Amino acid sequence: MNDAVLIETWIHLPDLPDWRPLVAAARLSRACDALLSLDEQDLMYMAAALSVHGELTIHLYKHRETRRYLNLDDAGHAYRYCGPVPGDEADLMSGTYRLHQSLAAALVVAADGAAA
Secondary structure, three states: OOOOOOOOEEEOOOOOOOOOOHHHHHHHHEEEEEEEHHHOHHHEEEEEEEEEOOOOOEEEEOOOOOOEEEEOOOOOOEEEEEOOOOOOOOOOOEEEEEEEHHHHHHHHHHOOOOOO
């Protein structure tokens, strides 16, 4: 069980995708032997999840093959999707996220779908 804070968000569809967090994570993954190597061209920009108080933006990238997500904030921290906002289950434009255990774990989930 992850005791990290549950973050409530709303989906935002920006005019232009923000590739900076993904490019930085991919560069780091290729430079560090402890991380699964990631090619940023294997992912698509889907949307941004904005925290309800506006202090956090999580960019949602979807892997072209596995169809799994890599969710990164502007600083490169990885998040995992935890389901709809409690009480708003029918609202497809809301969701909850928790800080991922690590970037390494998030890369494994995105690349091969393994639970981490």
